[in-house]
Amino acid sequence: MEVTAHHRLFGGDLKFVRHEAASTGTSMALSVFVPDGEGPHPVLVWLSGLTCTANNFTEKAGAYKRAAELGLMIVAPDTSPRGDGVANDEGYDLGQGAGFYVDATEAPWAAHFQMESYVTKDVLSLIAEHFPADMTRVGISGHSMGGHGALTLAMNHPHHFKSMSAFAPIASPLNCPWGQKALTAYLGEDRTAWQRHDAAALIAQGRASGFDDILIDQGLGDQFLETQLKPHLLEQAASGAGQKITVRRHAGYDHSYYFITSFIDDHLAFHAERLKG
């Protein structure tokens, strides 16, 4: 692991790191915030959305003051493998910057696009080995494509993640253009393989039952709300499964990091409460 930058802020340490990841077969970059104080610390994994690197959340969300106060580590991985030898697409919603947190089975993506394994194996191992993290107290959150990733990885890997939340998540990749394009490319035409990557489907199957609540924030001025995100599908699934979910709708807020920074403190508190020692 190489530390490429180190900044002190709010009584904590932010490191940008780079490592060779076994799952993707590429060099990957991420940021890690470690609060001062005696560890091991609970950890929040943040998954970013389409077009993002590890920098978007790190530089725009304004999360670290409250994280330092709560004693919460925050880990922000990149959204895909990258590089000249890595497959890509002309669209912003497929390929580099758009890994969708699945392990691709289809060519040419399968060679490197193994983002479910990357987050749940490489990232968590890296944190456990090199940082003062309590790996029994890990939560996960994210935005848009990363919100989809947070919800689906939490429900598919409940042994790793004890709390989940999301900002403007893609509720059901089966039922939106972003999801249909990406999952067709990465997993193939057979939609049965998509089911375990669909948050609404997983909630309907009772796969969130180990989580006492799911916090979702959604802006009502979000340009992707009706076409791509569809949070009502999460509420419908939760209602049918008897799952508690808290979907907060905010008039006027759009899809940007201005929205995320407005409510990030609530998500940090939500996770810190559930990750208490």
Ligand SMILES: N[C@@H](CCC(=O)N[C@@H](CSC=O)C(=O)NCC(=O)O)C(=O)O
């Ligand atoms: N370029 C696209 C939209 C890209 C976009 O809005 N990306 C979001 C995530 S969208 C869902 O995953 C984002 O987080 N962008 C980075 C940022 O710093 O804001 C278009 O113009 O339609």
